Amino acid sequence: MDKRVFFPSKTVPLLLLLPQLVITLVFFYWPAVQAVVMSFQMEDAFGTTSEFVGFENYTAVFTDPFYYRAMGVTAVFSTAVAFLSLSLSLLLAVMADRDIKGAGLYRTLLIWPYAVAPAIAGVLWYFMFQPSLGLFARMLRDWGIDWNPLLNGDHAMILVVMAATWKQISYNFLFFLAGLQAIPKSLIEAAAIDGARPFRRFWTIVFPLLSPTTFFLFVVNIVYVFFDTFGIIDAVTGGGPAKTTTTLVFKVYADGRLGGDLGGSAAQSVVLMVMVIALTAIQFRFIERKVSY
Amino acid sequence: MVEHRHWSMHVLPHLILGLGVLLVVFPVYLAFVGATLDPATIANGQMGVVPGNRFIENMSRVLLAGAGGSTREPVLHMLWNSFVMAMVIAIGKIVISILSAYAVVYFRFPLRKTAFWVIFMTLMLPVEVRIYPTYKIVADLGMLDTVAGLCIPLIASATGTLLFRQFFMTIPDELIEASQMDGAGPVRFFIDTVLPLSLTSIAALFVIQFIYGWNQYLWPLLITSKDSMQTIVIGIKKMIVTQDALTEWQLAMATAVLAMLPPVLVVVVMQKLFVRGLVETEK
Numbered sequence A: 001m002d003k004r005v006f007f008p009s010k011t012v013p014l015l016l017l018l019p020q021l022v023i024t025l026v027f028f029y030w031p032a033v034q035a036v037v038m039s040f041q042m043e044d045a046f047g048t049t050s051e052f053v054g055f056e057n058y059t060a061v062f063t064d065p066f067y068y069r070a071m072g073v074t075a076v077f078s079t080a081v082a083f084l085s086l087s088l089s090l091l092l093a094v095m096a097d098r099d100i101k102g103a104g105l106y107r108t109l110l111i112w113p114y115a116v117a118p119a120i121a122g123v124l125w126y127f128m129f130q131p132s133l134g135l136f137a138r139m140l141r142d143w144g145i146d147w148n149p150l151l152n153g154d155h156a157m158i159l160v161v162m163a164a165t166w167k168q169i170s171y172n173f174l175f176f177l178a179g180l181q182a183i184p185k186s187l188i189e190a191a192a193i194d195g196a197r198p199f200r201r202f203w204t205i206v207f208p209l210l211s212p213t214t215f216f217l218f219v220v221n222i223v224y225v226f227f228d229t230f231g232i233i234d235a236v237t238g239g240g241p242a243k244t245t246t247t248l249v250f251k252v253y254a255d256g257r258l259g260g261d262l263g264g265s266a267a268q269s270v271v272l273m274v275m276v277i278a279l280t281a282i283q284f285r286f287i288e289r290k291v292s293y
Numbered sequence B: 001m002v003e004h005r006h007w008s009m010h011v012l013p014h015l016i017l018g019l020g021v022l023l024v025v026f027p028v029y030l031a032f033v034g035a036t037l038d039p040a041t042i043a044n045g046q047m048g049v050v051p052g053n054r055f056i057e058n059m060s061r062v063l064l065a066g067a068g069g070s071t072r073e074p075v076l077h078m079l080w081n082s083f084v085m086a087m088v089i090a091i092g093k094i095v096i097s098i099l100s101a102y103a104v105v106y107f108r109f110p111l112r113k114t115a116f117w118v119i120f121m122t123l124m125l126p127v128e129v130r131i132y133p134t135y136k137i138v139a140d141l142g143m144l145d146t147v148a149g150l151c152i153p154l155i156a157s158a159t160g161t162l163l164f165r166q167f168f169m170t171i172p173d174e175l176i177e178a179s180q181m182d183g184a185g186p187v188r189f190f191i192d193t194v195l196p197l198s199l200t201s202i203a204a205l206f207v208i209q210f211i212y213g214w215n216q217y218l219w220p221l222l223i224t225s226k227d228s229m230q231t232i233v234i235g236i237k238k239m240i241v242t243q244d245a246l247t248e249w250q251l252a253m254a255t256a257v258l259a260m261l262p263p264v265l266v267v268v269v270m271q272k273l274f275v276r277g278l279v280e281t282e283k
Helices: A009-038 A056-063 A065-097 A103-115 A118-129 A135-142 A153-181 A185-193 A196-211 A211-227 A231-237 A247-256 A262-292 B010-033 B040-043 B055-065 B076-104 B112-124 B127-140 B147-157 B158-171 B175-182 B186-197 B199-214 B217-223 B232-239 B249-269 B271-281
Strands: A041-043 A051-054
Touching: A009 A041, A009 A231, A009 A262, A009 B076, A009 B127, A009 B147, A009 B175, A041 A056, A041 A247, A056 A262, A056 B076, A065 A103, A065 A153, A065 A211, A065 A247, A103 A153, A103 B010, A103 B112, A103 B249, A118 A135, A118 A153, A118 A231, A118 B217, A118 B232, A118 B249, A135 B186, A153 A196, A153 A231, A153 B147, A153 B271, A185 A196, A185 B112, A196 B217, A211 A262, A211 B147, A231 A247, A231 B217, A231 B232, A231 B271, A247 A262, A247 B127, A262 B112, A262 B127, A262 B175, A262 B232, B010 B199, B010 B249, B040 B249, B055 B076, B055 B147, B055 B186, B055 B249, B076 B112, B076 B147, B076 B232, B112 B158, B127 B147, B127 B217, B147 B158, B147 B217, B158 B199, B158 B271, B199 B249, B232 B249
Parallel strands: none
Antiparallel strands: A041 A051
16 A cells, blocks of 8 residues: 655655644544543642542543443433434435436435534434423323423433434445445346345345445444533533433533532543544454455 | 336335335424414414414414523524534534544644543543533633633544545545645645645534534533523423423424534534545444
């Protein structure tokens, strides 16, 4: 993967690299190192001095029942969003992949929510389901359901899952559509000649051939739910009620900013970094496979 | 297709896609309806799906005067702040990543592989996981409440460098050979050959990064404390007050419509570039 021909200069490339390297070192590596250092320290009440406390912060994190709760919340949240948004967008992509009239228009109408900020997606859904004035909240009340995401943790979770799923459909739809269009039509026609019905053709031919895309999207969706949904949760529920929608990332923010526990927050950051690195590693194994595919 | 299809097979896709579009469009339509109503209709829970006649009034109120209550900043100013942030991030990212990719691909120098990996590893460190230490550094550098503090920490990332590196690898070696025969140095070759060839990649990356910058939430929430630095996404959140009685929903929804408009327009108008940018930055 190297060019055969290149320029001989040794100083020009360093100058070209300098801006990115400086920014990366100052705003990426230095904070990451700081997070690790802070995770082994505890600050006094005034934040003036800090002392080395070994693994105390980590012990505190892993004995905190709320941390396990946040893990559970994150697991439920990410599984629900990944499953819902992947299945909905796969269904839509399969329909849009057929040679039907207006396929281009459908595509345009389905992809633009990508551009909506997560926090705004959250606000839109909150507006529809706000317990006292939301259009759908009133409908639910009329049906006898005591809908209140401000007090009921399950309702709050349903609301953030809906908002996060809505926001993610467009992204998954685009990649599924691209994946479907890359499948040779001759394969499907051959199966049709053999008498396989559309439903069977999908499960025996299309779905297996699409599995690299599905797997890639699954990882991307999990990462999305981990990090990008912060805005949705902060705007809709603020992690509540009673921390029922506090995800791991939200807890890093809440403990550091509101709780003032920077050491504990840093320890959680470090744990999260390890998780992200693991997820990215999985993704790269997949990319290697895709290249040889 | 080779087989004869039942009539339902023609209707089904339209039915499902129609429902999908409805699902995607409806929340935004309802925000628009909210922006056209008077406060009492919404607060009393009488809102339906029919727009009212206060659209212009609500829009001009938020744009010029601000929502009042929790944030008095006119939304016009917030739009400007968001625009500046999105532009600085998009252009900054493109500039530093095209330069670094050029260095990595077209030169041989000590520690070249190391430099590439140093940049590459940042893929694994999203700002959310190192949020407080990064905040502290920005504070120590005196960059809180500045455009620089808001944008520069978000500028460095590996995606742009990877995209350009991948693209440069596809530029035929004959071009650099010809250029070197003409006696052109690295700067000439970059300006005359590489840059013009990269225009589509640049535009695609711009679309993605503009949206990325416009939609930032957690970082501006921490870095900006002054109302005058507020971006529109943060502004909306501040309009939704926890004691719901105080929320002026018609104004919040008018602001939400304004906040969605620029990035959505970018996606719809530059759809081809958007799709390309999305697919290429994820490779």
